[in-house]
Amino acid sequence: KQWYQRRVRGTSYTAIVSVFLFIAGFASGLGSLPWLMVNELFTTEYRGLANSICCSVNWISSIILLLTYSLVKEALHPFTFFLYMAVVLFFLAFIIFFVPETRQKTVQEIKAELTVQAKHFPPLIR
Numbered sequence: 001k002q003w004y005q006r007r008v009r010g011t012s013y014t015a016i017v018s019v020f021l022f023i024a025g026f027a028s029g030l031g032s033l034p035w036l037m038v039n040e041l042f043t044t045e046y047r048g049l050a051n052s053i054c055c056s057v058n059w060i061s062s063i064i065l066l067l068t069y070s071l072v073k074e075a076l077h078p079f080t081f082f083l084y085m086a087v088v089l090f091f092l093a094f095i096i097f098f099v100p101e102t103r104q105k106t107v108q109e110i111k112a113e114l115t116v117q118a119k120h121f122p123p124l125i126r
Helices: 013-027 033-041 042-077 080-100 106-116
Strands: none
Touching: 013 106, 033 042, 042 080
């Protein structure tokens, strides 16, 4: 047997606990962040459209993940989730370095801060 195929005592309980911890962590962190940010970054007149786009991107991303999982698993087994972990870490770094703090700021203040931050990027990205 390969080293990753050996059955370790208690792995089923560890897996169940890990799934619950992931769900709790995702729901309280990266999972809810897009919904909170849409309401913080857009004025009332654009929130409906922004929420629709956010919801669409969320579901399309979920479908892509679902459809590509078996291919990724075949290619990277047993390291399948390292790819997903890398994606999550990338977006976590993006959030930490590029998403502004919105606590007790108006939409205009946030927009001004994002405008200043956008000047540091090439025109193609803006």
